[in-house]
Amino acid sequence: MSLWEYANPKKFMQLSAGVLPWVGGLTAVCLIVGLVWGFFLTPDDFRQGSTVKIIFLHVPSAMMAINAWVMMLVASLIWLIRRHHVSALAAKAAAPVGLTFTAIALVTGALWGQPMWGTWWAWDPRLTAFLILALFYLGYIALWQAVEDPDTAADLTAVLCMVGSVFAVLSRYAVKFWNQGLHQDSTILKVGEKDPIAPAFYVPLVVCIAGFVLLFVLLVLMRTRTEIRARRLSALLARERLA
Amino acid sequence: MELVVDKLAVARGGVTLLEGVSFALAPGRALILRGPNGVGKTTLLRTLAGLQPAVAGRVSAPPESLTYAAHADGLKAVLTVEENLGFWAAIHGVGGVGDAMARMNLLDLRDRRAANLSAGQKRRLGLARLLVTGRPIWVLDEPTVSLDVASVALFAGVVRGHLAQGGMALIATHIDLGLDEAAVLDLAPFKARVTVGSGGFDEAFA
C-alpha cells in the first residue's frame, strides 16, 4: 500500500477523522504544559526580566510561520505533479494558519521589542522579512479567493507559491543586505555549541515548539476536512443542476 | 492529414459535458456540429484547438494544423483592417492579406480602423483571419453570428473554396450555411451521463 492512497479524499477523511482527537489532545497537553511551565516555572532572566518569557510564544510561532509556507510549497508541488486534490486543498487550508502564525510572531516581537529595544517596531531585517512573508501569505490567500474555478485556483496559487518561495528567499537575503539589524541571531539551532539557552528555558521551549507544530497539524487537518466537504458539496450541487 | 477524434470526453468547470465523441474528418470535408445550447459545443471546439485538456479520449491531427475562430475575433480597435489582418499573417508566417480581404469583401474597408466597423464587418474581418493562417483545419464556433444573408453566402463560398483546396472545416452552428455537402453530427447523444459513485480515485469530487 502506497502513501499516495491517503491522497484519496475518502481515505483522507477516514484517516484524519481517526487521528484528529489524538492530535487535538496532544496539542492541548503540549501547549498547556509548555506555556504554564514557560510562563510560571522558569526564572526571570537577569537582564531581560520576565519579558524574556514571551519567547515561548514568539519563537514557536515564528518557526511555524516559515514552516507553514514550506509545507504549502511541498503540497503545491504534489498538486502540480500528481494532481491530488487533497494536496491542493491542504495548501489552501494552511495559508491562513501560516498568516496567523506570522502575525503572532510580529505582534509578540513588537511586545518584546518595546521593553528591550525601546521601540515597537524597527526595520530590522528579521522583522522586515516577516512583514514581507505576511504580504506573500496575503497575496496567496487573495488569489485563492479571487479565482472561481477551484482547479484553476489550485493551479495558479501553486505556481504563485513556487515563484513566491524563490522571491521570499531572495527578499530575506536582500533585507539582510539592506540593514544589519538589532535582532539577535537565532539561537535555538546552536544548542550544543556552548549552551546559548539555559536548560531551564530550553526544555519548556521545546515543549512549546512541539505544541505549535501539533497545533498547526491540527488546524490544517481540520481546515482541509472542511475544504473537502465544501468541494464535495459544490460537486453535488453541480451534479443536481445537471440531472 | 486527417483529424481523428476518438472517444473524447470534455469538461467545463469540473463537470463533464460530453463523452465518447468520435469522428474523423478527411481532407476536403466539412462537419457541422449541432446540439442545444450548453451541450458543450464550445468546450469541445476549445479542447480540439488545444486550449483546454480533454478528460478522456484522444485527438489526433498533424501538429500546428488547426486554427480556431470563436465569438471573440481578436481584433484591435485602434488598428486598421489591413493592419489587423497583416498581424495575424505575420504571426503565422504567411502572406495573402490582399487576397483574404478580397475574398471576404473587405477591400473597401482596408484603411478603416476596426473600432469603426459594424458588427458584421468585424465578423468578416475575424473570419478573413482564417485565410492568412495557412492552416488546413478550421475549427469554427458560430462563425455566422451577426452576418447578413449575403455575407453568410460569401463565407460559405470561402469555406467551400478552402475545402476544394484540401482543407477541412469543423463548424458549430445553428444557421444553415448552405454547405449541403457537409456532414452533420448531432452532439445531443454524447451528453455525459451523470454518474453517481463512479468509484474513481477522486470520487468525492466527481
Added chain:
Amino acid sequence: MRALLLRDLRLAFRAGGGFGLGLAFFLLVAVLVPLGVGPEPATLAKIAPGILWVGALLACLLSLDRIFALDFEDGSLDLLATSPIPLEGVVAVKAFAHWLVTGLPLTLVAPVLGVLLNLPGPGYLWLVASLAAGTPALSVIGAFGAALTVGIKRGGLLLSLLVLPLYVPTLIFGAEVVKRGAAGAEVSVPLLLLAGITAGALALLPFAAAAAIRVNLR
C-alpha cells in the same frame, strides 16, 4: 515574434494606448514628495534614491494589467495560444514591449527627476545604470503577475498585491545602488545582485507566466 512586438508597440503609442501615463505618474511622484516632505535640499538628497526607485516601480505597476488583459478580452490570447509562436515567447515579447514603453522611458527621464529631488552628483550615472538593470525585472515579474490574474475581472488591485512583494529584492538592490553611488561608495555588489535577479527572472518567469496563461485560458 517581431510582428507581435511591433503590434504591441503600435497599440501602446496609438490613442488610448496609455503610453506616457506611467511617465506622468513618475513625474507626479517626484513633484508630490518634496511638497509633502519639505524643500530642504539635504533631506531630499537623502531620500532621492528611494523615492525615485519607488516611483519607477509604481509607474511600472500602473500599466501591468494591460499586458494580457486586453488580449484576453478580445480573444487575441486564444488565437496567440494556438499560433505557431510558443506561449513562453509571447510572454517574453510582451514583457519586452512593456519594458520598451515603460521601463526604458522611466530610465531615461529619471535623471531629470533626480534634479528635482536634489540627487547628489555621482548618483546620476548609477541611477540610470540601476534602472536599466532593474526595470526589465519589473516588467517580467509584472508579466507573471498579469498572467496569474488575466482571467479575473477587475484584477488590478489583486495584481498589485501579488506583484509588489515580488518586487522587494529588485527595489532593495536598485535603491541601494543609487544610495551608494550618490555617496560615492562601491556599487558593484548591489548592482551585480540586481542584474542577477533580472537575469534569473528573465530566464525563468516566462515559463511560469505561460503556464499560468494556459491555466487561465482553459
